Amino acid sequence: MAVVQIALTREVIEKLDLSPARRLLTAGQVPPPDWVVQFMIDYPRDPSDPRELSEVPEVRLWFIRLDAHYPWLPLFLDWQVELARYVAMLVPHQFSPQDGIQFNPEALDIFIMGKVFYLHHWLRSQGQERLGKLQQMTEVLGYQLDPALFELLAESP
Secondary structure: EEEEEEEEHHHHOOOHHHHHHHOOOOOOOOOOOEEEEEEEEEOOOOOOOOOOOOOHHHHHHHHHHHHHHHHOOOEEOHHHHHHHHHHHHOEEEEEEOEEEEEEHHHHHHHHHHHHHHHHHHHHHOOOOOHHHHHHHHHHHOOOOOOHHHHHHHOOOO
16 A cells, blocks of 8 residues: 655645645546555644634635546545545534534535446546445445445446
8 A cells, every 4th residue: 555645735725726636646547556645734723713624714625626626536545534534625514522523414415426426437437347445435434335326327328
């Protein structure tokens, strides 16, 4: 497993500069299967600011732009460290110290199914049959997809 880190600074985030990601990722191409992507975010804030990074509009906007350019990226994230944080950047949620991240259920449904449809198509267009990895990704987010869905997608033009 090769851990690939994308370093983000306040300046990069505020300029919506995707160059730290572009140096490592190529849109539309499959990264090596052993890649695991992590983000190193250095975004200093006022110590009295209680928000999580995913609640800071500038940080969320950078991740929304990243996801628009690299919609396949969730497949290659370090799921134990990054997946929930990445999804929190894109999906409305609430955070509490006791319960952690609580996603808006409908928004999470829409996000996950949109990713499943896109990633299934993208993987097939790349000649990849890593549907097991796609299903595992959804399970990490608490979703159990019926294998019949993947059969239906495989039969659909």
